[in-house]
Amino acid sequence: MNTPPLASGPEGPSSLRPLLDTVLEALGEGARARGGPLPAGGPSEVAARVRAALGHVLPDEGDPDALRHLVRALAEGAADPADPLCAAHLHCPPLAVAAAADLAVSVLNPSMDSWDQAPSASEIEAQLTRALANEVYREVPRGAGNCATSPHRPAADDDALVTTGGTESNQLALLLAREIQGPGVRLVCGSNAHHSLPRAAWLLGMPDPATLPTLDPTDLETTLSTLQGPLLVAATAGTTDTGQIDPLPEIAHLCARHGARLHIDAAYGGGLLFSTRHRDKLTGIDTADTVTLDLHKLGWQPVAAGLLAVRDKNDLTALHQRADYLNADDDTEAGLPDLLGRSLRTTRRPDVLKIAVTLKTLGRTGLGALVDQVCEQASEFAQLVHDHPGFELHAPPTISTVLFRPASTTDDAVAAVRRKLLTDGRAVLGRARAANRLWLKVTLLNPTTRPADLAGLLQLVEGTTPR
Numbered sequence: 001m002n003t004p005p006l007a008s009g010p011e012g013p014s015s016l017r018p019l020l021d022t023v024l025e026a027l028g029e030g031a032r033a034r035g036g037p038l039p040a041g042g043p044s045e046v047a048a049r050v051r052a053a054l055g056h057v058l059p060d061e062g063d064p065d066a067l068r069h070l071v072r073a074l075a076e077g078a079a080d081p082a083d084p085l086c087a088a089h090l091h092c093p094p095l096a097v098a099a100a101a102d103l104a105v106s107v108l109n110p111s112m113d114s115w116d117q118a119p120s121a122s123e124i125e126a127q128l129t130r131a132l133a134n135e136v137y138r139e140v141p142r143g144a145g146n147c148a149t150s151p152h153r154p155a156a157d158d159d160a161l162v163t164t165g166g167t168e169s170n171q172l173a174l175l176l177a178r179e180i181q182g183p184g185v186r187l188v189c190g191s192n193a194h195h196s197l198p199r200a201a202w203l204l205g206m207p208d209p210a211t212l213p214t215l216d217p218t219d220l221e222t223t224l225s226t227l228q229g230p231l232l233v234a235a236t237a238g239t240t241d242t243g244q245i246d247p248l249p250e251i252a253h254l255c256a257r258h259g260a261r262l263h264i265d266a267a268y269g270g271g272l273l274f275s276t277r278h279r280d281k282l283t284g285i286d287t288a289d290t291v292t293l294d295l296h297k298l299g300w301q302p303v304a305a306g307l308l309a310v311r312d313k314n315d316l317t318a319l320h321q322r323a324d325y326l327n328a329d330d331d332t333e334a335g336l337p338d339l340l341g342r343s344l345r346t347t348r349r350p351d352v353l354k355i356a357v358t359l360k361t362l363g364r365t366g367l368g369a370l371v372d373q374v375c376e377q378a379s380e381f382a383q384l385v386h387d388h389p390g391f392e393l394h395a396p397p398t399i400s401t402v403l404f405r406p407a408s409t410t411d412d413a414v415a416a417v418r419r420k421l422l423t424d425g426r427a428v429l430g431r432a433r434a435a436n437r438l439w440l441k442v443t444l445l446n447p448t449t450r451p452a453d454l455a456g457l458l459q460l461v462e463g464t465t466p467r
Contacts, residue, residue: 007107016107019067026068030075037083039076040425046077079428084446084453085460088430090240090268090294092445094302101357102302105350112162113346114326115337121350122337128356129160129307132293135273136160136309137286159313160293161342162352163306166267167196169292172308172319172344173263174200174232176290179318181230181261188223189234190215192244194265197234217250224258231260237282238269238298241432241441242394243401245269248284256287264288267306269399271298274367278375281398289315295355298371298399298445304351316341373447374400381442381454390462394439403432403439406465411438417464427460 005015039046053073063069080086082093110118112125137158163169174197177185187201187209198209210227212219215235224231233255235246248264255262264285270293272278273285285291288311295305310316320341322329327338340346359367378397385393385404394403405414414431418440421427430441440461 008109012107022068023071026071027075030072030078031080033072033076034078034080034425036425037086037428038079038422038425040423042423049073050077082446082448084449085427085457087442087444087446087449087457088428090297090443090445092297092300093448094296095300095358095362097361098301098354098358101354105353110350112339112343112348112350114339118339118350121353122339124356125162125342125350125352126337128352128359129162130158131359132307133158133160133309136270136291136293137311157313158309158311159316160307160309161316162348163308163343164304164351165296165306166194166265166292166294168344169267169294169306169308170194170196170234170263170265171200171203173234173290173292174204174206175344176310176315176318177232177261177263178204178206180315181232185230185232185261186210186227187232187234188212188220188227188260190236190246192239192241193234193236194240194267197265215246215251217247217254220251220254224254224260231258232263233260234263234265235288237264237266237272237285238399240268241401242403242434243268243397243399243443245281245398248282248287250284252284252287262288263290263292265292267292267294268297270294271367271371272399274364275371275375276368277372278399286311295358298374299355299358299367300370300445300447301354301358305355319344370447374444374449377444377449377454378402378442380451381444381458384454384458388458388462390465391458394434400444402442402444403434404442405437405439406461409465413466414438414440416466417461420464421460426464427457429461 005011007016039049050073053069079091081091110121112118112121115122161172163172174187183205184207186207187197189197189209190212192214193211198211201207201209210223212223215233220233224233233251235248235251237245237248252262254260266282266285269282270291272282290311291309293307293309295301295307296303299305323340327336327340332338362370375397378400382393382397382402385391385402390407392405392407406417415438418429418431421429430443432439432441442457
């Protein structure tokens, strides 16, 4: 039996090139067969097509055409975030340069649990995490509108860890708070906080969270004055449903006054840091003890691309672990970097490479322009909704999320419109409950979307709404 070719090594490039051609051709075939933002027919029809393409998962004899067949099936049954009418979730179309960098990671297959498995990747990660932490922990004056500010803290004080996304970052933030403040630390958050925060409190055996309707400063002041014991306040910079940003400076002031630790979940809104036009919406973020970032949202990275920034890198000593085969004392003393305390995971990909390539390729100006584009698209779409007598707008967008609904209709009808568009494969819209009503949600993360696409989306919803 011939040994299948490897992705790396001397024969790697010649083995990969024809396979990459196969993948690209199959992606195109699948997209043409799909013909829209997602496959038509709903779950049962999609499942039937996938089963037909997959056949036996583990046949006795291999199929040399499996790559083409399964990639085509994947693409035909995909919800394509690069389609302007696929706008439901915080699910971005990745940049080509980031996807190409991710291929290099798959080929070389480094593992970030010891230096001898990832020599250069570990240094790229160290440089990038410090740079992004310093990006977070720069003072942003209210109304600054620009990023030419002096550092708020010495750059050496802060750091960041690479995670799989907002959920892992939030869990890490609560773990650090528990280890630093003690097992009795209690989470205080708004009802709009991401579900991963109360779930992390449960997983970590912390007391039941104190959940407020919102983190309104007056209500938060009352709560912090009433509760006993160590407290962790979790604010949000970009909620999943509406993109709302909590009043960060006021919350930070109250936390400082009452001695509460502050975490800011900026999984969505953190990308505003790159924009000279929108960065000041994050004023106060530099005061947080920990900050969640997620660049597979407003950063155009393939999944996964999360980070947790920490204001004081000494907090990370709580994660220190020792495994002699990975970070023996004599190796560490001899100068080999210790990577084991950089994650809750052991084996992990260097997801940092695609981020580093993107930052280096586009620079602050290029990334900021993408952020500005999607924020402007949201404003344009909100204006279209506002001006249309057949629709209601929930509120002007804070980032790039717009909630709207057909006027004079029921919540059941709103839900039915969304499901009809999904089943027909014509549009992917989200749903959110706000002001005690159900709304359609559009999350604009595709910088190539044009005004005609936005107008067409509104017409599509109008044509699907029962009269």
